[in-house]
Amino acid sequence: MLESLKKMFAGNEGDLPVNPGSKPDISREKSAELYEKAKTYFPGGVNSPVRAFKSVYGTPLFIQKGDGCFVWDADGNQFIDFCGSWGPLILGHNPQKVREKVTEVMQNGMSFGAPTALENELAELIIKNNKHVEKIRFTSSGTEAVMSAIRLARGYTSRDKILKFEGCYHGHSDSLLVKAGSGLVTFGETSSLGVPKSFAEETIVVPLNDREALTQAFGQFKDQIAAVIIEGVPANNGLLIQDAEYIEFLQQICKDNGSLLIFDEVITGFRLGFEGAAGHYGAKPDIVTYGKILGGGLPVGMYGASAEIMGHISPDGGVYQAGTLSGNPVAMAAGIAQLTELLRSGFYKELNNKAAEFVDGIQRFATARNYKFKVFNIGSIFWFAFTDRDKIQCADDIDPASMEKFKVMHRELLNRGIYLGPSGYEVGFVSAAHSKIELEKAKRAILEALDIVFRNK
Numbered sequence: 456m457l458e459s460l461k462k463m464f465a466g467n468e469g470d471l472p473v474n475p476g477s478k479p480d481i482s483r484e485k486s487a488e489l490y491e492k493a494k495t496y497f498p499g500g501v502n503s504p505v506r507a508f509k510s511v512y513g514t515p516l517f518i519q520k521g522d523g524c525f526v527w528d529a530d531g532n533q534f535i536d537f538c539g540s541w542g543p544l545i546l547g548h549n550p551q552k553v554r555e556k557v558t559e560v561m562q563n564g565m566s567f568g569a570p571t572a573l574e575n576e577l578a579e580l581i582i583k584n585n586k587h588v589e590k591i592r593f594t595s596s597g598t599e600a601v602m603s604a605i606r607l608a609r610g611y612t613s614r615d616k617i618l619k620f621e622g623c624y625h626g627h628s629d630s631l632l633v634k635a636g637s638g639l640v641t642f643g644e645t646s647s648l649g650v651p652k653s654f655a656e657e658t659i660v661v662p663l664n665d666r667e668a669l670t671q672a673f674g675q676f677k678d679q680i681a682a683v684i685i686e687g688v689p690a691n692n693g694l695l696i697q698d699a700e701y702i703e704f705l706q707q708i709c710k711d712n713g714s715l716l717i718f719d720e721v722i723t724g725f726r727l728g729f730e731g732a733a734g735h736y737g738a739k740p741d742i743v744t745y746g747k748i749l750g751g752g753l754p755v756g757m758y759g760a761s762a763e764i765m766g767h768i769s770p771d772g773g774v775y776q777a778g779t780l781s782g783n784p785v786a787m788a789a790g791i792a793q794l795t796e797l798l799r800s801g802f803y804k805e806l807n808n809k810a811a812e813f814v815d816g817i818q819r820f821a822t823a824r825n826y827k828f829k830v831f832n833i834g835s836i837f838w839f840a841f842t843d844r845d846k847i848q849c850a851d852d853i854d855p856a857s858m859e860k861f862k863v864m865h866r867e868l869l870n871r872g873i874y875l876g877p878s879g880y881e882v883g884f885v886s887a888a889h890s891k892i893e894l895e896k897a898k899r900a901i902l903e904a905l906d907i908v909f910r911n912k
């Protein structure tokens with residue numbers, strides 16, 4: 456999604472060179488027709504920019520149906536899907552348990568704007584199984600959750616500045632649509648028109664995995680930083696897996712300076728394990744945000760913290776935050792059904808093992824052929840990187856030129872029935888619905904696509 460901000464205006468529709476060994480392009484007649492129509496209704500024909508296929512070949516596929524690990528587009532093409540609606544669908548598409556619960560709850564109405572028992576039920580599932588939150592607040596999106604967490608941190612500390620990392624995406628609220636300027640520690644520069652410069656100046660941006668930059672920032676802005684926000688595992692601009700020691704350092708420097716540490720776990724929450732990246736690292740963030748998986752495919756976000764910190768949220772405290780559809784019963788039902796499945800013993804072990812086997816097979820092949828290609832992987836998240844680096848831990852380590860190779864790969868994969876998010880900066884997700892048979896099929900297609908990419912280097 457970050458990448459979309461930078462690259463969405465590049466544009467290369469209709470530009471489809473043929474590579475030796477390529478399969479013929481799938482039919483996109485109906486999708487193309489729908490896209491033409493959509494362009495008359497929506498800017499760029501979409502309701503979220505990365506969907507517009509600006510960084511890959513061709514026009515966007517309009518999806519008609521999903522079931523398990525498969526999606527079908529408007530032209531009837533079938534794909535094994537690794538986008539998973541950008542993360543929420545850890546059980547795959549349209550899982551029976553979630554569908555049934557949602558359908559049952561819907562019989563009683565869609566929204567009341569008054570408390571329901573379902574909110575308690577979902578909250579209890581989370582709080583009982585997650586030591587990082589004592590109290591929570593539901594929102595309707597990840598963006599809202601993070602925006603509110605930032606307000607809470609500012610209200611709690613009576614400080615204004617926040618620190619974020621280059622290469623992390625935290626939704627599209629003003630304070631967070633900010634990128635690094637030049638220099639190690641910088642005031643942010645807005646990464647979108649319409650964000651006031653004065654807002655961006657409250658956001659400090661530093662590179663990931665750089666202790667010196669953090670130390671310098673805390674020196675330069677002593678007693679001014681309300682919170683440091685980091686993605687549990689940065690997964691919106693490549694997969695930038697941080698070392699445990701760095702996370703520990705980050706936690707300590709926040710503590711030493713009276714700043715809160717916010718783990719934005721909108722992707723990693725309930726993905727790396729029920730307790731997300733905080734559980735994975737054994738970290739103790741002060742505030743956590745969740746979304747995506749939490750809503751089982753419906754719009755839900757949340758933020759949570761200790762009872763003491765959450766006591767600052769209105770109506771208990773002075774930090775205002777609200778929502779007409781917050782805690783919506785239908786969305787709560789989806790969350791309850793999905794999270795209940797995740798809590799089954801062995802769920803994550805099985806999923807993560809399956810994902811590891813899948814990516815290991817791909818990596819072994821690429822390594823054997825000396826391809827400049829790495830699959831980075833944590834839990835059931837993976838990222839295809841055209842690089843020979845063993846680690847990529849900050850945004851600057853990604854070579855933008857390598858995205859040309861992803862473009863070729865993306866097209867070859869679509870033509871072989873594999874759907875990846877339409878950008879080389881985006882990660883892929885393995886779901887519980889991906890059977891070993893489908894993963895094996897997908898792997899074979901990926902190996903073929905790699906051969907084509909590298910024959911054309």
Ligand SMILES: *Cc1c(COP(=O)(O)O)cnc(C)c1O
Binds near residue numbers: 598686719722
């Ligand atoms: C997706 C995402 C968000 C934004 O969530 P939306 O539901 O799209 O508003 C925020 N933070 C992270 C880490 C995300 O991956």
